[in-house]
Amino acid sequence: MIKPRSRRGGGRPTISDVARKAGVGAITVSRALREPERVSEELRRQIQAAVDELGYVPDPNARALASARAEVFGVLVPSLTNNVFAEVVRGIYDSLSDSPFRIQLGNTHYSGLEEERLLQVFGSQRPAALIVAGIDQTPVSRKLLENAGCPVVQVMETGPDPVDMMVGFSHLDGGRTATEHLIEAGYCRIGFIGARMDPRSQRRLAGYRAAMEAAGLFDPRLVTTTPVPSSVSLGREMFRDALAKVPTLDAVFCNNDDIALGVLFECHRTSILVPKTIGIVGFNDLDMMQVAFPSITSIRTHRYEIGRRAVAMALAAIAGDRPEQRIVDLGFELKRRESTAR
Amino acid sequence: MIKPRSRRGGGRPTISDVARKAGVGAITVSRALREPERVSEELRRQIQAAVDELGYVPDPNARALASARAEVFGVLVPSLTNNVFAEVVRGIYDSLSDSPFRIQLGNTHYSGLEEERLLQVFGSQRPAALIVAGIDQTPVSRKLLENAGCPVVQVMETGPDPVDMMVGFSHLDGGRTATEHLIEAGYCRIGFIGARMDPRSQRRLAGYRAAMEAAGLFDPRLVTTTPVPSSVSLGREMFRDALAKVPTLDAVFCNNDDIALGVLFECHRTSILVPKTIGIVGFNDLDMMQVAFPSITSIRTHRYEIGRRAVAMALAAIAGDRPEQRIVDLGFELKRRESTAR
DNA sequence: GGACAATTTGGTAGCGCTACCATTTTCCGC
DNA sequence: GCGGAAAATGGTAGCGCTACCAAATTGTCC
Known part of the structure; x- marks a missing residue:
């Protein structure tokens, strides 16, 4: 030796x-x-x-120790495989690739407790900035964020009470817009199909409900939800359930595009005509929505841009100039397609 | 103040x-x-x-400095949004969530140069282990991996010459199996549609070609590829091109499931019967493949398990017991479905 | 040309932790 | 009860870097 x-x-x-x-x-x-x-x-x-x-x-470790500040962005998302968050994360990575900052990515699995644990771990590194998904942190998490001593950006949603900064859009408005579109298209027995039902899904549901009630069409039996994680096959099953419950269903607003795709396939399989017999609206507008046959109406959200913007704001705050606009609403866009063109 | x-x-x-x-x-x-x-x-x-x-x-920074070893797993993947890698990454995260190890995730964008740069950055932290996707590292990257001074696991593929350890499967065999299945099902003008054409796609193509040549069916005009990143809409376009080039086409083996889905939708749109007129095989077997109508034959790969296994091997190596089996082939599975059931 | 400020360079003293060794205490077996 | 090994605890000296201040050098203005 x-x-x-x-x-x-x-x-x-x-x-x-x-x-x-x-x-x-x-x-x-x-x-x-x-x-x-x-x-x-x-x-x-x-x-x-x-x-x-x-x-x-x-040596980044020595550097971090001496300066009491690590060149690390902590990023917390509830899922790694959900395309929606993957896009946000990609925006973050792309914006940071030319900077000296490393990225520490955490997966909370939609759990507040896990979020607290990860925030604790991340905080111990004295990150340069923290980006977290959602605005529904537990009181413990919120405190950890407030005491992190670095810029914090909450992404995906906007709300009235940011820890520090926010970039996102209103899921409630998105849900309302989607539902109103179906109502305008002449559908009236409009179901809501939602999986996972995380806080953002809940708010989309609230938007759906608001639109339905305003039109005098709301009926609790039209709502089908589950805490099970979303998937295309789940969409198919839930659509079957919804139809069994309310055979007169003539449209569905889906929690997200995976569910919508599952619904479309089930319609094909059972020869239900889309959009004639059933109208379908998705949420997020994944690439496949415009390719599907018939193409599926969806709410386009700006995920990649949310990631980029969050980094830009954090970087500005690190550089010392806090943006005057601490809450950025990137909005969304209704993409009208064949699946609701009666 | x-x-x-x-x-x-x-x-x-x-x-x-x-x-x-x-x-x-x-x-x-x-x-x-x-x-x-x-x-x-x-x-x-x-x-x-x-x-x-x-x-x-x-303080992890102080700890890392004093012990000359950071409790960090470096993970390098070519894409964050590609579901295939997202699953691998999820397996890695889940396996590491109860350990003290943090994860440093890097996105190489399928670029060898970017991989070298990230390996340099990661190496400067003295990580506890390194997990990298693929087996086609540049000579510079390979040297960096060999000198990293920690366990290294190459994932997604198996090959003859590991830097240290490997977990994956043979993409060549996968491509061959998929193609042979189509031949057995009675198709003979079988096209290959491939996007991105990274090394793994190349090997699937090689498997396709081997099977086609063995059956005396190979024709270079049947192969349609592009370096453009894969997507459902691209699948649709490439299928159109392939059909324009070879109107007698009676099946396609798609690089991946996104492409396959694009092909299926285009068939619907143009009233081409699947599987009667055109047979379709995908690769990876995403959840939606079994839900699609008709359901799509695909090669099921064990992405999540690859991530878990890679971590298990690295952890074992860190603990001092190098596994006797340094190359683990997790194989794949042909899922026969309606899209090839003539 | 001299007083003063601005610019450029360097020394010292840690940051919070652990490797390495030394020391003390406990536990044996005979 | 005693020598020797094993177990438990502690002290010292860094790990590689930067904050903080001091010193040296240059420039500027009247």
């Missing part, structure tokens, strides 16, 4: 190796790397040469 | 605060937290009480 190197770290070049080679003080190297404009042209060149020659890469 | 606290870190309790309160040495607290069995029952209790009372949370 070879005796371990005297240096515990394992012999990677350190900042003082670079400093020695460049003939400057260690702190100057540190500065040249972080605030190049504060170091003279000449030293900067020498230092860069030494860095390249030694293959020096700063 | 209030004078900043004397302590730079911002006043969070440290290990020596705990030590003082519990009336022990700092190192004993450290041990009680990391190797409780090496500390007496009594001190352990005292220390735990002090930890709870102060709300002490260890």
Whole structure:
């Protein structure tokens, strides 16, 4: 066995190796790397040469310890496989890829308790910013966010009482708009089919209910929900249930596009005509909605843009200029398609 | 302005605060937290009480710096929104949620250069393990992996020459199996439709070609590919192109399920009968495949399990017992459905 | 040309934790 | 009851970096 190197770290070049080679003080190297404009042209060149020659890469752990601030964005989403959050996360990643910030992604599994645990873990790293999905944090989580000592952006939804900043849209309005569209199209026995029923789904349901009540069409038997995670096959099953419960059903507003697709397939399978016999509206407007036959009406949401905007706001806050607009509503768009064109 | 606290870190309790309160040495607290069995029952209790009372949370950055090892799994995937990788990542997250390990997720965007850059960044943190998608790393990436000084698991594919460990399956065999199934079902003008054409897609194509040549059916005009990222709408367009090129086409093996779904919808739209006029096979077997009408034959792959297995192997290696089986082939399964039931 | 400010560079002292060793205490077996 | 090993505890010295302040150098204005 070879005796371990005297240096515990394992012999990677350190900042003082670079400093020695460049003939400057260690702190100057540190500065040249972080605030190049504060170091003279000449030293900067020498230092860069030494860095390249030694293959020096700063140790983020040491950096974080010394500066009491890690170059990490903490991101908390309820699901990794749900395309909706995947798009938000992609927006976040793309916006951060050219920055020095790393991303710490946490999956809360739609659990408030898990969110608290992850917030605790993330907080212990002193992140540069925190991005969390939703606005329904537990009191404990909310406190953790308030005391995080960094910019916080709540995404996906807007609401009256941000911890710090918010980017999203109103799910209630989205649900209402979708339902009103069906009513205008002439449907009247309009069902709601919702899986998972997380807070955002609940608010879409509330929007549905508001629209239905305003039109005098609401009937609790039209609503079919389950806490089970959403999927295309679940959409099919729930549609069957809804139809068994209310055979006169003539349209469905679906919680999301997966459910809507399941409904469409079941209609095909049982030769129910869409949009003639049944109208279908989805939510989120995944790519497949416009390709489906018939194409499916849906509420287009700007997921990728939400991720990008959240990062932009956090970055601005880190840089010191808090945006005057702390709540950004990116809205949504009703995409009218064949599935509701009676 | 209030004078900043004397302590730079911002006043969070440290290990020596705990030590003082519990009336022990700092190192004993450290041990009680990391190797409780090496500390007496009594001190352990005292220390735990002090930890709870102060709300002490260890600083992972300080820990990483002192021990030259961060409790981080680096995970590199080519896409965050592709459901296939999302499932793998979910398996990884679920397997690691009860461990002290954090996850650093990187998105390479299918770029070798980006992979190199991220490997460099990840490596600078001294991760506990590295999980990377694919087996086609650039020479630079491969060197970085070999020198990472931690267990490395390559996932999604198997191949002859692992950096360290591997979990996946043979995409070539998958492509061959899918194609052979179509041949057995009586199709003969079988097209291949592939988007993105990353290395895994290339190997599926190679499997297709092998099967077609073995049956004396291969014709280069049957192959339609594009480097454009895959989507349902792209599947529809490519199917149109393929049909325009070869009007006698009687089946398609699709690169993945999104493409297959696009093909199915286009068949509906143009009243092409499935499986009578056109047979369809997908790849990955997303949930929607069995719900589609007609249901779509696909190659079921075990994505979630790949993630779990990769973590299990890495964890074992960290614990010191390298598994005797360094290459794990989880295989795949042909799911025969209506879309090929002539 | 001298007083003063602005710019550039460097030294010191930690950040919070653990590796490494030293020391103390406990437990054996005979 | 005693030597020696094992178990339990502690002290010291960093890990690699940056905040904070001090010093040196340059520029500017009258």
